[in-house]
Amino acid sequence: LGGQIGTFAINFSRPAGQVIAQYYEFLRLGREGYTKVQNASYQVAAYLADEIAKLGPYEFICTGRPDEGIPAVCFKLKDGEDPGYTLYDLSERLRLRGWQVPAFTLGGEATDIVVMRIMCRRGFEMDFAELLLEDYKASLKYLSDHPKLQGIAQQNSFKHT
Numbered sequence: 001l002g003g004q005i006g007t008f009a010i011n012f013s014r015p016a017g018q019v020i021a022q023y024y025e026f027l028r029l030g031r032e033g034y035t036k037v038q039n040a041s042y043q044v045a046a047y048l049a050d051e052i053a054k055l056g057p058y059e060f061i062c063t064g065r066p067d068e069g070i071p072a073v074c075f076k077l078k079d080g081e082d083p084g085y086t087l088y089d090l091s092e093r094l095r096l097r098g099w100q101v102p103a104f105t106l107g108g109e110a111t112d113i114v115v116m117r118i119m120c121r122r123g124f125e126m127d128f129a130e131l132l133l134e135d136y137k138a139s140l141k142y143l144s145d146h147p148k149l150q151g152i153a154q155q156n157s158f159k160h161t
Contacts, residue, residue: 037122041071044129045120049073051133055140057081064120071120076113085143087116093139099132 026034045064052058052073062074077087091103106113118132 038071039066040125041120041122042066044124044126045071045073045118047126048118048120048129048132049075051129052136055136056083061115073118073120074115076115084147085140087114089143090136090139091116093142094132094135097135097139099135101132 029037042064049060049063049065052075053060057078058075059078060073060075062068062070062072064071064073077083087103091101094101101116101118103114103116105111106115120129
């Protein structure tokens with residue numbers, strides 16, 4: 001940083017590999033191709049939100065649709081609802097089945113709100129979404145069948161904030 005540079009190049013004090021890789025993707029796919037990739041991610045996220053909405057008393061913060069921002073699904077338990085498990089419990093069950101679906105509290109003035117988040121990125125396609133939903137349903141069944149074990153995950157889960 002600072003000083004004279006004889007050529008224009010990416011010159012930062014941090015690695016630029018991710019920037020270069022992203023630039024390569026833009027050049028390789030073009031705008032149309034990159035738009036298709038992003039739209040596929042949005043479709044998977046919207047599908048997951050629609051299917052998860054059928055499985056529990058959830059209030060969605062983000063349903064993965066383009067007008068809401070990024071292709072992600074984020075939800076919380078509806079106020080006043082007690083399905084017999086916490087989102088921490090559900091996150092832990094999904095983790096045991098190989099999924100990283102974090103449950104965490106929001107920041108600032110909303111530290112009492114626990115949410116779960118699913119990010120849908122390139123490569124996470126409908127077949128993976130179906131597998132996640134199968135494991136989601138199996139996790140809900142387990143939590144329903146073993147109510148005494150719930151609440152343990154809140155004490156042991158990874159802290160994301």
